[in-house]
Amino acid sequence: MFSKKCKQHLVDNEMTALEHLKFAWRLAWQCKKTAGALFVHGLAPRLFQNYASKKINQMYKIINE
Numbered sequence: 001m002f003s004k005k006c007k008q009h010l011v012d013n014e015m016t017a018l019e020h021l022k023f024a025w026r027l028a029w030q031c032k033k034t035a036g037a038l039f040v041h042g043l044a045p046r047l048f049q050n051y052a053s054k055k056i057n058q059m060y061k062i063i064n065e
C-alpha cells in the first residue's frame with residue numbers, strides 16, 4: 001500500500017500510519033484556523049494581533065520535537 005519512501009518516513013518519525021495521519025491532520029487544522037485569523041486580522045488589524053505568530057511558533061516547536 002505504501003511506497004518504500006512512505007514507509008521510511010514513518011520509521012524515521014517513529015510513527016504508525018494512523019499516528020502520522022492524526023499528527024498531519026492536527027497540524028492542517030491548526031494551519032486552517034491560523035489562516036482564518038490572518039484573514040480577519042488583515043481586515044481588522046486590532047483583532048488576532050498575536051494569534052498567528054504564536055500558533056506558527058507552537059507548530060514549529062511541535063514539528064521539531
